[in-house]
Amino acid sequence: MTPNKKTRRQILQGLAAGTSALALGGCNILDDLTNEEHWLRNFMERANDLTYGSQRLLLSRTALAKEFPSEAIMQPQRANGVINPPEENYRTLADGGFANYRLQVGGLVENPVEYDLERVRRLPSRTQITRHDCVEGWSSIAQWTGARFSEIVKEVRPTEKAKYVLFTCFDERGRGARNAYYETIDLVDAIHEQTILAYDMNGRDLPIANGAPLRLRVERQLGYKMAKYIRSITFVDSFADVGLGHGGYWEDRGYEWYAGI
Amino acid sequence: MTLRESTRSAPTIEARPASKGQLVYRQSVWTRVTHWLWAISLFFLMTTGLQIFNAHPTLYVGSQSGFGFDNTVLEIGEVRQDGKVSGYTEIFGNRFDTTGVLGVSGTETRPVLKAFPEWATIPSSRDLGTGRVIHLFFAWIFFFTLVTWLAASLVNGHLRDLIPSIRDLRHLPRDLLNHLRFRIHHTAGYNVLQKLTYAIVLFVLFPLMIATGLTMSPAANAIFPFLTEIFGGRQTARSLHFLFMVLLMGFFIVHIIMIFAAGPINELRSIITGWYKTSPGEGE
Numbered sequence: 001m002t003p004n005k006k007t008r009r010q011i012l013q014g015l016a017a018g019t020s021a022l023a024l025g026g027c028n029i030l031d032d033l034t035n036e037e038h039w040l041r042n043f044m045e046r047a048n049d050l051t052y053g054s055q056r057l058l059l060s061r062t063a064l065a066k067e068f069p070s071e072a073i074m075q076p077q078r079a080n081g082v083i084n085p086p087e088e089n090y091r092t093l094a095d096g097g098f099a100n101y102r103l104q105v106g107g108l109v110e111n112p113v114e115y116d117l118e119r120v121r122r123l124p125s126r127t128q129i130t131r132h133d134c135v136e137g138w139s140s141i142a143q144w145t146g147a148r149f150s151e152i153v154k155e156v157r158p159t160e161k162a163k164y165v166l167f168t169c170f171d172e173r174g175r176g177a178r179n180a181y182y183e184t185i186d187l188v189d190a191i192h193e194q195t196i197l198a199y200d201m202n203g204r205d206l207p208i209a210n211g212a213p214l215r216l217r218v219e220r221q222l223g224y225k226m227a228k229y230i231r232s233i234t235f236v237d238s239f240a241d242v243g244l245g246h247g248g249y250w251e252d253r254g255y256e257w258y259a260g261i
Numbered sequence: 262m263t264l265r266e267s268t269r270s271a272p273t274i275e276a277r278p279a280s281k282g283q284l285v286y287r288q289s290v291w292t293r294v295t296h297w298l299w300a301i302s303l304f305f306l307m308t309t310g311l312q313i314f315n316a317h318p319t320l321y322v323g324s325q326s327g328f329g330f331d332n333t334v335l336e337i338g339e340v341r342q343d344g345k346v347s348g349y350t351e352i353f354g355n356r357f358d359t360t361g362v363l364g365v366s367g368t369e370t371r372p373v374l375k376a377f378p379e380w381a382t383i384p385s386s387r388d389l390g391t392g393r394v395i396h397l398f399f400a401w402i403f404f405f406t407l408v409t410w411l412a413a414s415l416v417n418g419h420l421r422d423l424i425p426s427i428r429d430l431r432h433l434p435r436d437l438l439n440h441l442r443f444r445i446h447h448t449a450g451y452n453v454l455q456k457l458t459y460a461i462v463l464f465v466l467f468p469l470m471i472a473t474g475l476t477m478s479p480a481a482n483a484i485f486p487f488l489t490e491i492f493g494g495r496q497t498a499r500s501l502h503f504l505f506m507v508l509l510m511g512f513f514i515v516h517i518i519m520i521f522a523a524g525p526i527n528e529l530r531s532i533i534t535g536w537y538k539t540s541p542g543e544g545e
Contacts (some may be wrong), residue, residue: 010442014521015514033382041391051397055480063483068324075329112383118396126502131324131495133479138326139495152309204332220480261397 005185045256052258056188059260064194065219068129068141077201080134081173083183085229090170096128098213105152107234108162113155116211117199123155124146126196134223135255143203144217146196152233153191162235165190166242167216170229181249183227184239184257185218194219197230221257224250279486285449287537291413295406296532302403305395307527308383310506311376318376320503334500337376340366346372400474407467422451423460429453445523447540458524462512466505473502 085091093101098117106112127145134140149165169181189195197214199206206212211228218225225248239245244252250256266530269389288296320335321327336351337359348364350357359365367373379385383395414420436454446452451459475481476498477487492498520528531537 005336010521011518014518014525017517017521031386041394045394047398047401048394050401055478055484058484059480065479065483066486066489072324074325075327078326078328133477135316135393137313137499138319138321138328140328141325195288220483222479226263250390254388254394256394256397261475261478 027227036164044081046121046256048256049261055258055260059220061188062074062193063220068131070129070143072129073143073202075140077132077210078134078138078140079207080223082173082228083209084098085171086163086174087170087172090148090229091169094212101213103214103230103232105156105233107166107236109160110157110159111236120147120197120214121199126193127200128194128196128217128219130194130217130219131154132223132226135250135259142201144196144198145200146198146214146217148193149195149197150191150193152197153187156235158187158235159236163187163237164235164239166234166236166239167227167230168232168234169227170231178243179249181227181229182243183216183225183249184236184242184247185216185221185225187246189218189221191216192220197261220260224248224255225259282447282539282541284536284538286535287449288535289413289417289419289532290535291410292419293418293532293535295410295413298402298406302399302406303513305383305399306403307506307510308381309392309396309399312382312384312387313389313396314503315376315382315387316389319499321496322493323496323498324489332496333501337363339372339374345369346374348448400471403467404471407463407471410463423456423463425453425456425460429456433457440519443522445540447523447527447538449537450541458512458515462509466509466512470502470505470509473498473505477502 101117103115104112104118105115124147125145126148127143129141129143131139131141164186165183167183167185169183170178185195194217196217198211198217199214201207206215211230214230215228216226216230218249236242239247243249246252247257248255317326317339319326319333321332323332323336324362327333333351334353337349338351339346339348346357347360348362348366350359350363355524362378365372366372366378373379375382375387382392384391410432411420414423430453432453438444439452440454472488474490475485476492477495482489482495489495489498492501527538
């Protein structure tokens with residue numbers, strides 16, 4: 001027995017209802033509700049505070065991101081975003097092999113220090129083979145060697161007021177200092193075992209495409225937190241007065257500050 | 262009266278002609294509220310999920326994405342030839358032309374180069390940041406709703422309504438035939454195909470969506486290192502997350518068709534108010 005006419009019409013109505021429900025996604029009304037100034041979007045962003053809180057609660061301070069054997073390195077590390085900063089000050093340093101590169105670490109610290117690359121390389125280091133997860137969705141495994149950031153923290157001695165570490169970068173996206181890439185992390189991540197200022201990648205000097213001379217690794221968060229082309233490091237009590245106040249270049253453009261998920 | 266009995270009350274006997282069935286109280290408020298929370302959540306999870314996928318519309322297997330080698334299982338993109346651009350979808354190396362919907366949409370003069378078209382994503386334009394904010398907001402709603410429903414259904418006995426018995430399963434061939442022939446019987450309880458489908462969706466697909474989602478979280482990987490082991494790597498988890506989405510989409514389409522085939526007014530009444538008119542002789 002075939003479905004009678006009434007049932008067949010009902011099925012077609014059902015199909016139409018189902019597919020048009022999906023097309024509601026294209027409704028411009030919903031677009032307006034989700035633009036960055038809207039209170040509804042700001043409300044939904046609070047969900048990430050819940051993620052930050054619950055992940056920090058469940059995550060022991062020492063729990064490590066997965067590390068891989070060397071066989072897991074199957075390709076050159078993908079270079080993403082800016083891969084060759086055109087800014088004159090960066091180009092000059094790069095042409096000189098970064099011999100004149102100086103890294104100021106200061107702000108809310110008892111002992112501000114200026115490092116050159118030799119001094120950074122002499123700090124206790126860590127080598128780790130980890131998986132870089134980009135917010136876009138892809139992953140790539142590489143070996144990173146760098147100075148343990150916890151050692152830098154020990155050396156500069158942040159004051160009680162310090163809550164975040166601010167990394168400012170040479171990469172200005174070709175549009176001036178106000179558009180410079182920057183990132184911030186909290187002190188839990190700053191002293192984490194796997195947080196390093198990387199200067200070697202896959203056994204060789206960190207290439208320009210991947211952030212030479214120094215890039216940050218924060219292995220329990222997504223890739224955009226791991227700033228490349230580090231220019232200076234400052235311990236701060238708030239990032240409200242930096243950039244557009246959301247704690248990072250991409251955060252100022254709508255991404256979450258806590259990128260554990 | 263036990264909690265179970267009070268939430269699944271005895272059917273009300275109404276003075277109706279014998280040819281019309283009885284109105285029974287079929288679903289508790291816990292089932293109904295969570296159902297609509299899921300419907301809303303899944304709508305936003307799906308549309309923002311496609312937005313997120315569009316940021317890198319290629320799926321892989323294993324721990325990482327092959328740029329220097331090939332471990333791709335699905336790719337949606339565009340290709341230019343003779344001044345024209347066309348959209349393709351490649352599954353396990355088999356390429357299909359999907360111009361107009363996937364890879365390339367819009368018009369010939371103003372093509373839109375996206376994996377999933379603008380009418381399917383929220384926001385409709387390219388905005389990964391906003392897509393993620395909304396996706397992760399509704400992920401929490403979805404999670405809390407599932408936990409609430411599991412707890413409530415454990416207490417009020419609804420879980421038992423969904424697990425098919427051996428006797429139920431013997432009716433499966435006949436029930437399958439009834440569904441394919443759209444021979445609908447309005448019963449107080451769920452038929453065996455319904456039980457199997459809902460059980461798979463609620464006990465398997467929903468938890469797997471959450472688990473594969475968490476497997477993509479770098480911090481969750483550090484909390485639960487076994488997640489990437491279970492799912493064969495972060496990129497396999499991402500591909501499975503997408504596959505389960507396709508399965509849920511399939512469920513949704515069949516769900517809507519069956520609702521219309523069974524009589525949408527009665528079905529909607531039962532999932533909004535709880536009251537359901539059974540077929541004559543089936544209201545027990």
